[in-house]
Amino acid sequence: MNARKKILVVDDNSIHLFLIQSILLDKNYDVTVADHPQKAVELVKQNEYHLIILDIMMPDMDGFQFLDFKNTLELNKNTPVIIVSAKTDSWSIKSAFDKGASDYITKPIENEIVVRKVRDILRKH
Numbered sequence: 001m002n003a004r005k006k007i008l009v010v011d012d013n014s015i016h017l018f019l020i021q022s023i024l025l026d027k028n029y030d031v032t033v034a035d036h037p038q039k040a041v042e043l044v045k046q047n048e049y050h051l052i053i054l055d056i057m058m059p060d061m062d063g064f065q066f067l068d069f070k071n072t073l074e075l076n077k078n079t080p081v082i083i084v085s086a087k088t089d090s091w092s093i094k095s096a097f098d099k100g101a102s103d104y105i106t107k108p109i110e111n112e113i114v115v116r117k118v119r120d121i122l123r124k125h
Helices: 014-026 037-046 063-070 090-098 111-124
Strands: 006-010 030-034 051-054 081-085 103-106
Touching: 006 014, 006 037, 014 030, 014 111, 030 037, 037 051, 037 063, 051 063, 051 111, 063 081, 063 090, 081 090, 081 111, 090 103, 103 111
Parallel strands: 006 030, 006 051, 051 081, 081 103
Antiparallel strands: none
């Protein structure tokens, strides 16, 4: 069942990227990774995803700017997004939800929390 769910993970930190990818691959999701927001821009313009997991603090284009861009697309406009960030301040969390994020996970991540939130969001969509 999970093998058909395509998830894009966007994070410029290779350790976080590898960790989230490993967690999701272990649950048989189809995972694509982008280590730079510009790579993610190209991917969302060309491929449809069931879910995007997105870091906020990245070079050149932060997660908020990426959300703004994604929301202009037909292909992934309605794709749910989980923010995964070290930012724990209320402004960042509120801004993420205001820009359309479906959920917010703070770093350091816990494997079980990621799995549960991904599963719950994919069930809803």
